[in-house]
Amino acid sequence: MKRMMTAFAVAALPVAPALAGPAEVLTTYANIAEASYSDSLTSAQALRAAIDTLISDPSDVTLAAAKAAWIEARVPYQQTEVFRFGNPIVDDWEGKVNAWPLDEGLIDYVDAAYGGATDENEFAALNVIANPMFTLSGVDIDATDITPELIGETLHEADEVESNVASGYHAIEFLLWGQDLNGTNHGAGNRPFTDYATGDDCTNGNCDRRGAYLSAAADLLVSDLEYMAAQWGAEGEARAAVTADPKAGITAILTGMGSLSYGEQAGERMKLGVMLNDPEEEHDCFSDNTHNSHFYDGLGIRNVFVGEYVSGSGNTVSGESLQDLLAATDPAVAAELTSAIDATMSELGQIKSAAEAGFSYDQMLERGNAAGEELILSAVDALVAQTRSIERAVAVLDVDGVGIEGSDSLDDPDAVFE
Amino acid sequence: MMMTSFVRITLKSLAASVVLFAGSGAYAGPQADAVVRVVTQHAVPAVLNFSTHINALEDSAKSDCTAGALVPAYNAGFDAWMGLQHLNIGPVEADARGLTIAFWPDKKGMIPKTLSALIADQDAAVSNADEFAHVSIAARGLFALEYMLFDDSFNAYDQGSYSCELVQAITHDLAQTADHIAGEWTREDGFAATLTTAGAVDNQRYLSETEAAQALYTMLLTGLENSAEQRIGRPLGSFEKPRPKRAEAYRSGRSARNVMLSVQAAREFVVAMAPEVPTHTLEILDEVLAKLQDLDDPTFASVDDPMGRLKIEIIAQRIEAATESIANDIGAPLGISAGFNASDGD
Numbered sequence: 001m002k003r004m005m006t007a008f009a010v011a012a013l014p015v016a017p018a019l020a021g022p023a024e025v026l027t028t029y030a031n032i033a034e035a036s037y038s039d040s041l042t043s044a045q046a047l048r049a050a051i052d053t054l055i056s057d058p059s060d061v062t063l064a065a066a067k068a069a070w071i072e073a074r075v076p077y078q079q080t081e082v083f084r085f086g087n088p089i090v091d092d093w094e095g096k097v098n099a100w101p102l103d104e105g106l107i108d109y110v111d112a113a114y115g116g117a118t119d120e121n122e123f124a125a126l127n128v129i130a131n132p133m134f135t136l137s138g139v140d141i142d143a144t145d146i147t148p149e150l151i152g153e154t155l156h157e158a159d160e161v162e163s164n165v166a167s168g169y170h171a172i173e174f175l176l177w178g179q180d181l182n183g184t185n186h187g188a189g190n191r192p193f194t195d196y197a198t199g200d201d202c203t204n205g206n207c208d209r210r211g212a213y214l215s216a217a218a219d220l221l222v223s224d225l226e227y228m229a230a231q232w233g234a235e236g237e238a239r240a241a242v243t244a245d246p247k248a249g250i251t252a253i254l255t256g257m258g259s260l261s262y263g264e265q266a267g268e269r270m271k272l273g274v275m276l277n278d279p280e281e282e283h284d285c286f287s288d289n290t291h292n293s294h295f296y297d298g299l300g301i302r303n304v305f306v307g308e309y310v311s312g313s314g315n316t317v318s319g320e321s322l323q324d325l326l327a328a329t330d331p332a333v334a335a336e337l338t339s340a341i342d343a344t345m346s347e348l349g350q351i352k353s354a355a356e357a358g359f360s361y362d363q364m365l366e367r368g369n370a371a372g373e374e375l376i377l378s379a380v381d382a383l384v385a386q387t388r389s390i391e392r393a394v395a396v397l398d399v400d401g402v403g404i405e406g407s408d409s410l411d412d413p414d415a416v417f418e
Numbered sequence: 419m420m421m422t423s424f425v426r427i428t429l430k431s432l433a434a435s436v437v438l439f440a441g442s443g444a445y446a447g448p449q450a451d452a453v454v455r456v457v458t459q460h461a462v463p464a465v466l467n468f469s470t471h472i473n474a475l476e477d478s479a480k481s482d483c484t485a486g487a488l489v490p491a492y493n494a495g496f497d498a499w500m501g502l503q504h505l506n507i508g509p510v511e512a513d514a515r516g517l518t519i520a521f522w523p524d525k526k527g528m529i530p531k532t533l534s535a536l537i538a539d540q541d542a543a544v545s546n547a548d549e550f551a552h553v554s555i556a557a558r559g560l561f562a563l564e565y566m567l568f569d570d571s572f573n574a575y576d577q578g579s580y581s582c583e584l585v586q587a588i589t590h591d592l593a594q595t596a597d598h599i600a601g602e603w604t605r606e607d608g609f610a611a612t613l614t615t616a617g618a619v620d621n622q623r624y625l626s627e628t629e630a631a632q633a634l635y636t637m638l639l640t641g642l643e644n645s646a647e648q649r650i651g652r653p654l655g656s657f658e659k660p661r662p663k664r665a666e667a668y669r670s671g672r673s674a675r676n677v678m679l680s681v682q683a684a685r686e687f688v689v690a691m692a693p694e695v696p697t698h699t700l701e702i703l704d705e706v707l708a709k710l711q712d713l714d715d716p717t718f719a720s721v722d723d724p725m726g727r728l729k730i731e732i733i734a735q736r737i738e739a740a741t742e743s744i745a746n747d748i749g750a751p752l753g754i755s756a757g758f759n760a761s762d763g764d
Contacts, residue, residue, distance in 0.1 A: 101526070118527050119663050137659070160659050163525065258758040267760050275514050275521075275555040276528055368552040377513075384511075391757040395628070 021325070022246035025307070028319035029253055030239040032309040033083050034232035035317040036300070039076035041225040043312065047073045047172070048218040055211040058196040067176050071289055074169065076312060078296030082304050085259035086252030089231055089238040095168075096152065096224050100283060102165035104174045106155070107213065109204050111181055121161045128155060128166075129209045146212040148220035167220050170284075175214045177286035184279050184366035186358070188288035251399045253322055257301050258390040261344075265297055266383035274376045279362040288362060291355035294379070298348040301386075302341050322393075330396040337389040344386050347379035449631040449752050450616070452691045456634050457610050459690040462603060464501040464683070465509075469593075469600040471498035476586075476593040483582040485566065485573040489670075492567055495592070496560055496672060500679035502599075504641025504687075506760060507633060508609035509602035514555070515595050521555045521562070522666055523652060528556035529565055533572060533584070540580050544587040551591060561667070563588050568669040632754045638687050639741050640759040645680045646737040647761075649673065650730060653718045660721040668717040678710045681737065688744065696747035702740040709733050 050069040054062040077098070083090045105114055105125035116125040126134060132144045137159045143150055155166035165171055178191030194203040196211050204210075231238035242249035273281030282290040303309045307321025327334035354375060355361050364372025471494045478491035502510065503520060510516045521529070532554050536544070543549040556562065566572050566585050575581030603609045615621050616630030624630040648666070653673070655661035665673040685703045688696055713720075713729055720726025749755055 120525055120527065160656055262758045263760050271514050271517065275517055277554040278526075278528060278556075280526070367554065368549070387758050391632070392625070392629075394757075 021320075022250055023243070024320035025322055025325050026243045026246060026249040026253075028307045028317075028321055029249070029304055030232055030242055031317050031319065032303055032307070033080065033238065034229065034236075035309055035311055035315075036076050036080045036303070037225065037229040037232055039312050040073065040080060041222065041229045043069070043073035043076055044218075044222050044225050048222050051172075051214055051218045054193070055196055055215055058193045058198075060193050063176070063191075063193040063196075067287065070169070070173060070176055071287065071292070072312070074284070074289060074293060075296055077169065078293050079300035079303060079309070081264075081297050082256045082260050082300040083238075084256060085264075086254070086256035087238055087241065089241065090228070093224070093228060095162075096156065097168040097221060098170070099157075099162070099165040099168055100170050101163060101280060101285070102170055102174070103161075103163040104171075104179065104286075106158070106164050106166060107171060107174060108210060111179055114179070121159070121163055123158055123161065123164055126158075129206050129213055132209070146209060146216050148216045148223065151213070151216055152220050167217055167224075169221065170286075172214065172217050172221065173284060173286045173289075175210065175217065180279065180286055180288065180362070182279075182362070184277065184362050184369075186360050186363055188360075189286040247399055250322070250325075250397060253304055254390060254394050254397070254399060257304065258387050258394075260297065260301060261383045261390065262387040265294065266380045266387070270294065270376055270383075271380050273365055274373055277365050277367040279365055282361055282365070285362075288355075288360050290361040291352045295345075295348045295352045298341075298344050298383075302345060305337065305341055326393055326397065333389070333392045333396050337386070337393050340382070340386040340389040344379065344382040347375075347382045351375050351379060447627060448693050449754065450614075450627040452693060452748075452752055453616065453627060453630045453634060454614050455690045456687060457613050460683075460687050461505055461634075462610055464498075464505065465600050465603045468495075468498040468502045469596040471495045472589075472596040473593050476589040479586045479589040482577065483585045484575070484577060485568070488567055488585065492560075492563060492670070493672070496667070496670070496676075497679060499560060500676055501683050504644070504680060504683060505637050506640070507637055508612065509599045511760075512602070513598075515599060518555045519559045519592065519595060521559055523648070523664065524556065524561065528554070529562055530569070530571070532556035533562060533565055536584060537572075537580060544580070544583045547587070547590055547594065550587045551594070557584075558588055558591050560592070563592075564667060564670050628754060631752055632757055634691065635749060635752070635754050636756045636759055638684060638691065638748075639744060639756045640761060641680055641687075642684050642737050642741050642744075643759075644761060645677050646734040646741075649677050649680070650718070650734040650737075653721050654727065654730060654734070655721070657727070660727065662717065662719050662721050665718045665721075668719075671716040673717045674710055674713060674715060677733070678707060681706050681710070681740075684740070688748065691752075692748050693751050696744070699740060699743040699747045702736055702743055706733060706736045706740065709736065 047066070047069040050062070050066040054066045080090075081098070084094050085091060103118075103121050103124040104110060105116075105127060106123055107127070108129045109127060110125065114125065118124050123136065128134075128143055128146070132142070134141055134143070136154070141154060143154075151166045151171075156164065158164040158166070174189075176191065177189030178195070180187065180189040182188075192203055194201055194207075196207055196214075197203065198207065202208075228238075230236055233239065242252050269281075269283050279285060282288070283293045284290045305321065306323050308316060308318040310316050323334055323338060326337065351361070351364070354364075359372070363369065364376055366372060471491075475488070475491040475495040478488055482488070499519060503516065506516045533556075535541075536553070536557055541553075543553050550558070563585065566575075566581065566588070572581065575585075601608070612621065612623050613630045613634070616624035617626045624633065653660070653662050653665035653668075655664065662668070666676055667673055681703055685700065685707075688699055688703070692699075709729070710733060713726075713733070715726060715730075718730055721730055745755070
């Protein structure tokens with residue numbers, strides 16, 4: 001499919017094909033979702049293979065390889081976050097794979113400074129790896145065999161507490177890196193590979209159970225991503241939901257873009273962390289990969305707007321875009337939103353480049369660190385400005401009702417798809 | 419590869435800015451009138467009232483910082499905040515001031531942790547306002563102060579102690595924040611002017627009166643949603659697992675009062691914004707206020723009890739109903755709907 005450059009091109013060259021319309025825009029959107037979830041799946045399979053190698057042959061080298069596979073797996077996954085909020089199928093599922101922040105003491109040993117049970121979470125320090133038998137909300141649990149079912153159905157969000165995150169990327173991240181005990185100083189978690197060693201070489205106890213947990217969590221991540229990639233396939237329900245009704249589909253795109261920009265990324269993930277000076281408020285706090293998770297979240301928003309996704313395989317998925325549709329409706333608003341999104345990418349790019357050059361995200365959160373605060377709050381401001389432009393796009397595309405209340409998309413799918 | 423795309427992005431950005439404000443229209447009409455009424459009758463008085471009471475709180479802490487002495491001024495200050503907290507826009511949103519004044523919910527127990535660390539270290543930030551302004555928001559604002567005044571592990575301090583200085587630092591920081599908000603709202607080119615000149619050629623924030631009206635309207639609805647979903651929803655938890663300790667400001671016994679004050683603020687907002695008397699909406703809001711009165715449960719502790727729980731659930735449902743009624747009474751006649759809000763994340 002040939003992409004139109006701008007609506008002006010249509011006016012200047014009447015022989016050019018007219019802009020196709022919302023249906024084609026939604027096809028592109030679903031294609032990008034399918035490609036980015038498929039890439040997430042492929043990279044999660046590579047992660048699982050690297051984890052298998054770590055467990056069968058623990059060493060600094062195999063641990064480093066598993067960590068590298070995790071970092072790679074985050075690249076396509078973070079670009080899918082823009083499909084949340086607007087799509088109930090994604091929203092209902094997302095918590096299994098990317099829930100955060102977590103009380104990691106639920107899973108494994110933690111430093112003494114972590115503390116124990118809290119007002120909010122009496123299982124904050126349960127340590128399933130060390131304790132095969134325990135009681136959860138009055139039910140005796142036998143966790144002798146650590147299976148994907150145990151993690152997904154019993155441990156995850158145990159006792160209805162959100163921070164009991166037992167599955168997904170961040171649980172795996174914790175099991176690879178361990179707690180980051182460097183506070184707001186440079187440095188990530190430093191789990192020794194011997195946490196997966198056998199016999200007398202095992203450090204911190206229960207290495208076999210730790211390996212079983214990590215392996216089961218990786219299996220669960222793969223099967224969860226298989227499910228979501230299929231939802232966006234030719235016969236998938238998520239694809240059908242956005243393509244069945246063009247107005248509802250366009251609403252879903254804009255709801256995802258706006259809610260991720262504002263409440264989620266600018267607010268919950270970025271502003272709160274810097275205002276608390278809390279390194280545990282880093283999205284990828286064990287691995288210190290937060291600069292990348294923010295950057296690729298932003299890129300995902302740009303992908304669905306410009307109708308283009310570049311895969312890890314080097315292939316590009318592109319087509320008619322929301323940008324084209326908006327340019328045909330109101331070129332000024334289209335130009336403004338394009339500019340706002342590009343400004344955000346520039347700000348997120350600065351955080352990423354600073355972090356990769358040695359000024360890590362947790363250092364940016366340090367109390368009184370003016371340079372870090374400036375970097376983060378500039379990106380927050382850009383995301384807030386971008387949200388205003390998205391609201392203008394909602395108005396000119398006449399899809400009122402977007403974001404009347406963001407969690408409509410979570411609680412009441414009908415409200416979004418009416 | 420990334421560098422190349424940034425160069426392209428920059429060129430496109432330049433082109434975009436040229437056409438940015440081409441669509442600005444003239445300023446007039448019912449939306450503009452509604453904005454002026456909300457600004458003058460509701461928002462500016464709330465901003466000034468907050469500043470007055472928070473400055474009084476600071477003065478009170480200066481003369482006697484001890485917990486018992488400070489409680490009345492604390493409650494008056496918190497009451498004033500409840501008149502303003504829903505206007506999380508412009509000067510309240512800037513620099514995360516709203517979040518700094520009222521950091522809640524504190525899901526990870528950061529407030530006691532951060533306060534304890536400051537006290538244990540005798541952290542010198544308390545004696546320097548500029549430095550204290552960089553301290554974690556977990557140790558600033560009304561909820562940190564609530565721990566200092568009401569929690570047994572913090573509130574037994576004497577005049578002249580480190581904790582006393584900490585309380586004075588918190589109240590001073592709050593007063594500074596309140597003054598910044600008041601200044602930025604009311605100065606000649608301040609946020610009140612930004613809202614009321616929406617659509618003017620040089621107004622870069624609101625390109626039309628519709629945008630200004632929508633921005634305010636979003637705050638009205640979000641404020642009510644937050645009361646239903648957070649202030650009431652968090653302690654409700656589930657039937658199997660009620661969570662009374664998740665009620666907002668339960669240490670100071672303000673949980674139900676905060677809902678009541680937020681609904682009263684919404685009522686004032688509705689009266690100011692409505693193009694005609696919004697009878698149905700006012701009936702629902704008055705019903706909510708009466709039900710809160712009847713409930714007689716300051717901390718929502720009765721979420722544990724099936725009967726109490728039902729009453730509290732109904733209050734939340736009626737607040738939700740009020741938001742729907744507002745859409746009919748105000749949104750539809752003014753031709754506006756809500757935009758994105760800060761609670762849109764998970």
